Amino acid sequence: MQPNSSSRGVYRSACFLVGAILFLITLGGQVTTRVAGMAVPDWPGTFGQNMFLYPWSSMTRSMYVFLEHSHRLVASGVGLITLVVTFLVFLTQPKGWARRLAVAASVLVVCQGVLGGQRVIQASWVLGLFHGCLAQGYLLVAGSLALVLSNFWRSPGIGDDMAKSRARMIWAMTALVFTQTILGALMRHEGPGFLSIPDFPTIYGEWMPAFWDSAVLAKINQYRAIQLQWPETSKTLILWQILHRTLGILAAVGIFLGAIWSVKATTTPQWWRKGVVGWVFLAVAQVLLGISILWTGRIPEVATLHVLIGAGLTLTGWLLGLASWRTAHVLPLVSKQRGESKRRLHGREVR
Numbered sequence: 001m002q003p004n005s006s007s008r009g010v011y012r013s014a015c016f017l018v019g020a021i022l023f024l025i026t027l028g029g030q031v032t033t034r035v036a037g038m039a040v041p042d043w044p045g046t047f048g049q050n051m052f053l054y055p056w057s058s059m060t061r062s063m064y065v066f067l068e069h070s071h072r073l074v075a076s077g078v079g080l081i082t083l084v085v086t087f088l089v090f091l092t093q094p095k096g097w098a099r100r101l102a103v104a105a106s107v108l109v110v111c112q113g114v115l116g117g118q119r120v121i122q123a124s125w126v127l128g129l130f131h132g133c134l135a136q137g138y139l140l141v142a143g144s145l146a147l148v149l150s151n152f153w154r155s156p157g158i159g160d161d162m163a164k165s166r167a168r169m170i171w172a173m174t175a176l177v178f179t180q181t182i183l184g185a186l187m188r189h190e191g192p193g194f195l196s197i198p199d200f201p202t203i204y205g206e207w208m209p210a211f212w213d214s215a216v217l218a219k220i221n222q223y224r225a226i227q228l229q230w231p232e233t234s235k236t237l238i239l240w241q242i243l244h245r246t247l248g249i250l251a252a253v254g255i256f257l258g259a260i261w262s263v264k265a266t267t268t269p270q271w272w273r274k275g276v277v278g279w280v281f282l283a284v285a286q287v288l289l290g291i292s293i294l295w296t297g298r299i300p301e302v303a304t305l306h307v308l309i310g311a312g313l314t315l316t317g318w319l320l321g322l323a324s325w326r327t328a329h330v331l332p333l334v335s336k337q338r339g340e341s342k343r344r345l346h347g348r349e350v351r
Contacts, residue, residue, distance in 0.1 A: 007092060007093075007149070009088070009092075010085070010088040010089055010091075010092050010093070010149055011146065011149040011150055013081075013084070013085045013088055014085055014089075014142065014145050014146035014149050015146050016081070017078070017081050017082060017085050017105075017142050017145075017146070018139070018142050018143050018146050018315075020074075020077070020078045020081055021078060021135070021138060021139045021142055022139070022308065022311060022312070023074065024071075024074050024075055024078050024135070025135055025136075025139065025307065025308065025311050026304060026307065026308045027067070027070060027071050027074055028071055028132065028135065029303070029304040029307035029308065030067055030300065030304045031067050031068055031071050032128070032132070032188050032189065032307075033188070033298075033300045033303045033304050033307075034063070034064065034067060034300050035064075036063075036064035036065075036067045036068045037068060037119070037120070037128060038068075038120065038123060039062065039064035039065045039067065039068040039069075040065060040068045040069055040072070040120070041120065041123075042120070042121075043072075043116075043117035043118075043120045043121055044117060046069055046072070051069075051072060051073070051076075052073070052076075054069060072116075075112075075113060075116065076113075078109065079109045079110070079113060082105050082106055082109045082142075083106060083109075085102060085105070085145070086102040086103065086105065086106045089102040089145070089149075090102070093149070096148075097148045098145065098148050098149055101141055101144050101145040101148060102145055104141050105138065105141045105142050105145060108134065108137065108138040108141060109138060111134065112131065112134050112135060112138055115127060115130060115131045115134060116131050119131050125189040126189075128189045129185050129186060129189045132185045132188075132189065133181075133182055133185055135311075136178065136181060136311060136314060139311055139314075139315055140314070140315060140318050143315050143318065143319050144318070144319070144322060147319055147322055147323065152271075152323065152326075153326060156323070156326045156327045157269065157327060158327070160265065160267035160268070160269075160327075161267075162262070162265050162267065162268070163324045163325070163327045163328035164324070164325070164328040166262045166272065166320075166321075166324045167321040167322075167324040167325040167328065168321075169258045169261070169262060170258065170262070170276075170279075170317050170320050170321040170324070171317070171318070171321040172254075173251060173254050173255050173258055173317060174314055174317030174318050174321065176247060176250065176251045176254065177251050177255075177310070177313055177314050177317060178314055179247060180244060180247040180248050180251055180310075181310050181311075181314065183240055183243050183244040183247065184244055184306075184307075184310070186240050187237060187240045187241055187244060194230045194231060194233075194298070195230075195241070195293075195294065195297070195298050196233040196234075196237035196238050196240070196241045197238060197241045197242070197294070198224075198228060198230075198294065198297065199294060200245070200291055200294040200295065203238075203242070204220055204223065211235050211238045211239075212235050217234075217235055220233065220238075221233065245290065248286070248287060248290055249287070251283070252283050252284070252286070252287045255279065255280060255283040255317075256280060256283070259276045259277070259279065259280045262276055263276060269327070271323070272320065272323075272324065275316070275320045275323075276320065278316060279313070279316050279317060279320060282309060282312055282313045282316060283313060285309050286306065286309045286310055286313055289302060289305055289306040289309060290306060293306060
């Protein structure tokens with residue numbers, strides 16, 4: 001079935017929404033990295049004025065105000081785009097997954113806006129943590145919507161016997177990546193502005209110092225104050241950092257091995273081979289960026305790019321799994337049709 005122009009238009013709109021969300025996540029990452037989340041202390045206004053009418057001259061007086069206010073404006077624009085895409089979906093698509101995902105995206109973007117506002121009003125880093133994690137879920141829903149609206153979803157081709165196994169593998173690795181993302185968000189929101197561990201692969205010059213011991217932690221904080229001129233850290237933040245880097249290495253190794261395993265079969269579709277290669281490159285880039293953050297003392301632009309690539313890695317893994325799941329659910333129908341054709345042919349031969 002050939003899609004009409006309206007179907008192509010709504011698909012492109014959904015793809016544009018995904019790009020807009022990635023840009024918003026990047027801008028939000030920059031806000032968190034530079035600890036600018038509370039630069040504008042009120043919401044939904046901006047220093048008592050209408051957010052959309054706040055003067056450019058006032059907005060650009062401070063980099064922190066500029067970042068936070070820009071984040072709010074872009075978020076409002078992304079929310080509007082989401083509502084427009086939802087309207088277009090209901091206008092052009094029959095009942096089904098497209099409508100459900102569009103509604104879910106609209107609900108999530110409203111929740112995301114309210115959560116971001118409450119994070120400012122209550123000055124709560126915990127709400128900021130949930131705000132960052134919910135953004136990833138919102139991205140996955142929007143990406144799923146774009147996939148469901150694509151030509152691939154309408155005509156996914158014939159799946160093979162490995163389709164379900166590939167989906168399970170890549171979703172397991174994506175869940176690991178998402179867990180690692182949550183740990184990264186914990187570090188960024190609970191202890192913003194400075195690294196809890198400044199070196200890699202060692203930890204303050206040792207492979208595993210007893211940071212849980214108060215005397216050792218005191219020496220670590222003394223080193224931070226004298227040598228680095230950094231504020232104190234805590235054993236909890238150090239633990240988050242250790243788990244984050246450990247899960248990052250495990251995820252990278254799992255992605256590499258899983259990718260090799262998934263392309264061994266001769267029946268592996270070409271779209272999967274290309275997609276999984278891109279997935280591996282994103283994982284390698286993510287690991288290198290994570291190491292660069294530690295070796296460069298957390299340059300804000302590098303840390304923000306790390307956030308963006310992490311979101312792209314999660315999105316790519318989720319969509320590859322969803323696409324493979326789609327072909328797996330087409331396979332039984334195709335097999336049934338083939339079986340019926342064989343039976344009809346056999347009946348004619350008997351007669």
